Amino acid sequence: MFDGLKARLDRLFREHTPADPRAYAAGLREALLEAKSGLTAMREGLGTTERELVAERKQLADAERRGRLAGAVPDPETVAVAERYAGRHRERILVLERKLVVQQDELALAEREVQEMSAQYRSAAGGTAGSASVDAAWRDLEAAGATRPASDEDRDVADADRRRREETVEAQLAYLKGKLGDKKRER
Secondary structure (H helix, E strand, O other): OOHHHHHHHHHHHHHOOOOOHHHHHHHHHHHHHHHHHHHHHHHHHHHHHHHHHHHHHHHHHHHHHHHHHHHHOOOHHHHHHHHHHHHHHHHHHHHHHHHHHHHHHHHHHHHHHHHHHHHHHHHHHOHHHHHHHHHHHHHHHHHOOOOOOOOHHHHHHHHHHHHHHHHHHHHHHHHHHHHHHHHHHHO
């Protein structure tokens, strides 16, 4: 059941690098939802096997009881038929018991994989995706012609530049407000 999901996750990891955090997180979320629905189907299958095993054990008990009753009444043909059915039910019980163990192991494995995927999704959707998205934004800005500060010294220069521009804008705004105030007083 999880083979298709695993192939899809492999494709997700190949196609979306952590540099594209939104697509990566969205792909993980989709895969996680699919995995959770797969877990539900696996649990239902496990429940079905358990019910089949209970029914098969009941049928074995019935076949053995019929065989004992047929043995009490000297009827060798009925005894042989009852033994044949009891043998089939025993074989079926053995198969269902093995199937149940395999399904339980497979479910435990799948639940661990879903937990790991959940942790990856939380990581991709949370803090680690933030730095990757900042990097992606800077790449977009650099493609548009902006330069990215490379060091603390460059950041200090960029911050000083920004402060000067803000001060200039504030001064211009104050001048325009003053001029507007003078015109209102003239009226």
